[in-house]
Amino acid sequence: MSDCSPMAASRTPATAEPAPRIAVAYSAGRDSTALLHATATAAVGQGVEVLALHIHHGLSPHADDWLAHAQRQCARWRRQGLPVRLCTQRLTHKPATGESVEAWARRERYRALREMALQEGATLVLLAHHQRDQAETLLLQALRGAGVAGLAGMPETIEREGVTWTRPWLQQSRSAIEAYVRHHRLRFVDDDSNDQPRFARNRLRLDVWPALVKAFPQAEASLADAATWAAQATDALAELAAMDLADIADARGLKVNTWRTLSAPRQVNALRTWFQREAGALPSSTLLQRLQSELPGAGDAQWQSPQGTLHRRRGRLAFVPAAGPVMSAPESLLHISGPGRYPLPGWGGELVATRVRQDGVHPAWLARIDLRRREGGEQFMAGVGRPARSLKKQYQAADVPAWERDGPLLYSGGQLVFVPGLGIDARVLALPGQPQLRLRWQRG
Numbered sequence: 001m002s003d004c005s006p007m008a009a010s011r012t013p014a015t016a017e018p019a020p021r022i023a024v025a026y027s028a029g030r031d032s033t034a035l036l037h038a039t040a041t042a043a044v045g046q047g048v049e050v051l052a053l054h055i056h057h058g059l060s061p062h063a064d065d066w067l068a069h070a071q072r073q074c075a076r077w078r079r080q081g082l083p084v085r086l087c088t089q090r091l092t093h094k095p096a097t098g099e100s101v102e103a104w105a106r107r108e109r110y111r112a113l114r115e116m117a118l119q120e121g122a123t124l125v126l127l128a129h130h131q132r133d134q135a136e137t138l139l140l141q142a143l144r145g146a147g148v149a150g151l152a153g154m155p156e157t158i159e160r161e162g163v164t165w166t167r168p169w170l171q172q173s174r175s176a177i178e179a180y181v182r183h184h185r186l187r188f189v190d191d192d193s194n195d196q197p198r199f200a201r202n203r204l205r206l207d208v209w210p211a212l213v214k215a216f217p218q219a220e221a222s223l224a225d226a227a228t229w230a231a232q233a234t235d236a237l238a239e240l241a242a243m244d245l246a247d248i249a250d251a252r253g254l255k256v257n258t259w260r261t262l263s264a265p266r267q268v269n270a271l272r273t274w275f276q277r278e279a280g281a282l283p284s285s286t287l288l289q290r291l292q293s294e295l296p297g298a299g300d301a302q303w304q305s306p307q308g309t310l311h312r313r314r315g316r317l318a319f320v321p322a323a324g325p326v327m328s329a330p331e332s333l334l335h336i337s338g339p340g341r342y343p344l345p346g347w348g349g350e351l352v353a354t355r356v357r358q359d360g361v362h363p364a365w366l367a368r369i370d371l372r373r374r375e376g377g378e379q380f381m382a383g384v385g386r387p388a389r390s391l392k393k394q395y396q397a398a399d400v401p402a403w404e405r406d407g408p409l410l411y412s413g414g415q416l417v418f419v420p421g422l423g424i425d426a427r428v429l430a431l432p433g434q435p436q437l438r439l440r441w442q443r444g
C-alpha cells in the first residue's frame with residue numbers, strides 16, 4: 001500500500017496543471033538525505049515538486065523508526081519552504097525460502113519505487129549512489145568473475161518501463177557528500193544492516209576498503225574511472241554485435257557459415273548478444289565456449305541451456321525456449337488495429353504487425369480474428385494463382401522447422417488469414433495501393 005502526504009493546496013489550484021515532479025529514492029540514510037535536500041533546494045521557485053519515495057521493507061526492527069524519521073524530516077523541510085512531499089510504501093510480503101534477502105529487497109524496492117513514481121506522475125527517479133558505491137560495485141563484480149558489462153558497474157542513467165533512473169552523484173566522492181551533510185547539519189538514520197558481515201558488500205566496506213585506501217589513497221576515483229571505461233567498452237561491443245548480427249542472423253536463426261567468417265572475439269561477442277536477444281538471459285561461459293568450438297561442425301546438433309534448447313539445423317542455429325508453466329489459457333479472439341506488437345501469453349509469444357506496401361493483408365481482415373490451433377486438414381494458399389494445399393505439405397515445401405509452427409492460426413470470417421512460419425494466405429492479400437499489414441509470429 002502506498003501512502004503520500006497531501007499536495008500543498010496553494011501550489012496546485014484545482015484548475016491549474018499539476019506541477020512537474022521529480023522523485024528521489026529516499027532511504028533516510030546519509031546519501032539520499034543529502035540528495036533529497038539538494039534536489040528540493042534547487043527546486044525552490046522553479047515550480048517543480050520533489051517527491052521523496054521511501055520504501056519500508058519490513059525487514060529491520062528499526063524500519064518503523066526510519067519511516068517516522070522520514071515523515072518528520074519532510075514535514076520540517078516543508079515548513080521551511082522546500083517543495084517536498086513524502087510518499088511511502090510498506091512491503092507486506094517476504095522473500096521466498098532460500099531467496100537472497102538482498103536480491104529480494106533490491107527487486108521489490110525498485111518495483112515499489114516505480115509504482116509510486118508513476119502513480120504520482122513522476123517519470124524521473126534520482127538515486128543517491130556515489131563514486132564509492134560505484135568503486136565497490138566494480139570490485140564486487142570483478143570478484144565474481146564478471147565480464148566487461150559487469151565491470152561497467154551502475155549506469156548513470158537508464159530507462160526502464162516508463163521510468164528514467166538517474167544517479168546524478170555517481171561522479172561525486174563520498175567525502176564530498178559527507179561535507180554537504182555536515183555543512184547543512186542534515187539528520188539521517190544509520191542502517192544497522194550495513195554492519196552485517198554476511199552481506200558481501202558489507203564485508204568489502206568493513207574489512208577490505210580501509211586497508212585498500214590506506215595502500216592506494218586514489219582507489220575510489222580510479223576504480224570509478226575504470227567502471228566508466230568498461231561502460232564505454234560495453235556500448236562499443238553492443239554496437240559491434242548489432243552490426244555483425246545484421247549480416248549473420250535473421251528471424252530464422254544465426255547463419256553458421258557467415259558467423260564463422262568473423263574473428264574469434266567477434267564470434268563470441270555476436271553469439272553472446274544473439275543468445276541474450278533470443279533467450280532473455282546471458283549464456284554461461286561454458287555454453288559459449290562449447291558453441292565456439294562445436295558450432296562449426298556439420299549436421300544437426302543440440303545444446304541445452306536453462307532457458308531452452310539451441311538447435312543447429314541446415315546451417316542455422318535457432319533457439320527454442322523451454323516450455324514454461326502455462327500462465328493462461330490460449331487467447332481465442334484478437335483485434336489488430338494497426339502496426340505494433342500483440343502479446344498472446346497463452347500461446348507463448350506475440351504477433352508483430354508491420355505496415356508494408358505489398359504482400360500484406362488489408363486491415364479489414366484483422367478487425368475480428370479467431371485464433372485456433374491446427375487440427376489437420378487446413379488448406380493454405382502460398383501464392384496468388386497457386387493451388388491451396390494442406391498445411392503439412394506447405395510446411396515441408398517451405399522447410400519450416402517444427403518450433404516455428406507452434407503459434408495460432410488466424411481466421412477471419414471463417415477464412416484462414418495467417419499461418420505462423422508461412423505468412424499471409426494469398427486469398428486475402430491486399431491489392432497494390434491499398435493499406436496493408438504484414439504479420440509475423442514471434443515465440444517467447
Ligand SMILES: Nc1ncnc2c1ncn2[C@@H]1O[C@H](COP(=O)(O)OP(=O)(O)OP(=O)(O)O)[C@@H](O)[C@H]1O
Pocket residue numbers: 024025026027028029030031032033053054055056057109126127128129133191
Ligand atoms: N528503503 C529505501 N527507500 C527508498 N530508496 C531507497 C531505499 N533504500 C535505498 N534506496 C535508494 O537506493 C540508493 C542506494 O541504496 P543503498 O542501500 O546503497 O543506500 P543506503 O545505505 O540505504 O542509503 P543512503 O544511500 O541514503 O545512504 C539510496 O541512495 C536510495 O536512493
